[in-house]
Amino acid sequence: MGFEQLAELRDRLRAEKEQVKIDSTKQNERKSSQQKPPSEQDPALEAIWRLQKYFPLAFPVNPAPKVPLKEGILNDAEQHLELLGISNEQLKQGIATWCRGSRYWACMTENAPRLDLSGQAVGSVTASQALHAKQQAKRQRVKARGNPSKRKERIQESVADTTTK
Numbered sequence: 800m801g802f803e804q805l806a807e808l809r810d811r812l813r814a815e816k817e818q819v820k821i822d823s824t825k826q827n828e829r830k831s832s833q834q835k836p837p838s839e840q841d842p843a844l845e846a847i848w849r850l851q852k853y854f855p856l857a858f859p860v861n862p863a864p865k866v867p868l869k870e871g872i873l874n875d876a877e878q879h880l881e882l883l884g885i886s887n888e889q890l891k892q893g894i895a896t897w898c899r900g901s902r903y904w905a906c907m908t909e910n911a912p913r914l915d916l917s918g919q920a921v922g923s924v925t926a927s928q929a930l931h932a933k934q935q936a937k938r939q940r941v942k943a944r945g946n947p948s949k950r951k952e953r954i955q956e957s958v959a960d961t962t963t964k
Contacts (some may be wrong), residue, residue: 842885842888842893843892843893844896845885845889845894846883846889846892846893846896847896847897849885850876850883851892854876854917854918857872857896857915857916857917857919861902863904864902864905865905865906866914867911867912867914868894868897868898868914869913872915873891876916876917877890879916884913901936901939901940904932904936905936907931907933909926909929910923911929
């Protein structure tokens with residue numbers, strides 16, 4: 800192989816390598832344009848992310864257990880809208896979403912301290928609030944599994960169908 804052929808091979812390999820770089824860059828750009836940032840996915844998730852960033856003691860990141868929040872925490876958080884960089888509506892949605900679900904209801908036990916934005920205890924969960932949280936968790940489990948009485952009816956119907964065939 801002569802010097803001219805080696806130089807030609809080198810140039811061809813460089814061009815192929817450059818083309819691979821360009822193709823991978825275009826592919827990454829397509830992927831990033833398809834993925835929406837959290838703020839475009841769901842405004843409540845964006846609000847929760849910002850609350851976790853600025854108030855980590857009141858809004859701990861999973862897998863840490865959630866903590867009962869102070870009654871009226873929304874009013875306190877509204878004072879920090881500019882810091883959070885979200886709208887009042889987003890804040891309401893974020894806190895509502897945060898306070899819904901089994902992870903939050905599990906932390907709502909009688910006499911558990913309620914925390915403000917800075918993580919300071921400013922009250923405690925009452926017996927009636929703990930009972931309400933327990934009922935909400937039970938409703939969610941039933942809803943997730945489907946209505947048991949309807950499931951029993953469906954099973955009976957399917958058994959009847961198989962015996963008649």
